[in-house]
Amino acid sequence: MTNGSNRIFDEFAKLMTDAAGAAQGVRREVETAFQAQAERFISSMDLVQREEFEAVREMALKALEQNAVLAARVEALEGELAKKSGSKTTAADSKPASTARTKK
Template sequence: MSTGPNRILDEFAKLMTDAAGAAQGMRKEVETAFRGQAERILNSMEIVQREEFEAVREMALKARAENEKLVARVAELEAKLGGGASKAAEKPAAKPRTKKTS
């Protein structure tokens, strides 16, 4: 058992350790409450989460890449056909002639 100034310093160190532990526990409680409130506010504003945004973004990028491939394939097929499909779409269909009977 220590006596004198060492005992006072030991008690003071113990008090500071306990106070630091209590402060850290309080910090965790405040942080948890803040996160919960912030999450409620964001949910009420219908803001998407980052993970959802990234998933939709990836889907859009894949769709765009696939669309570009399909456009290139259609152009290639039109070139093989001699551009017939695009020319037929540009020219109006000729009207059939009717025979006149005299």
């Protein structure tokens, strides 16, 4: 009878192994379906990827730095111009005069 009970346990162990394999397969299918749904949802929200955001952020920071450098250069040049002309320029003086446009 020990032979018979061992056989039952062997069959039961085989059944549990097969069930575990099937459960893993179902788990993979559910994960794949969930991931696909999440990707569809995110793409419908028009979100950007982190890499794209960081690239644009770096470009903006670089542009701000260049803007500050150029503003300092303009101020220095305006100071030199004011020293050479002997008068201080005002904000109204630094604006270009409007030009009349003619139609061709």
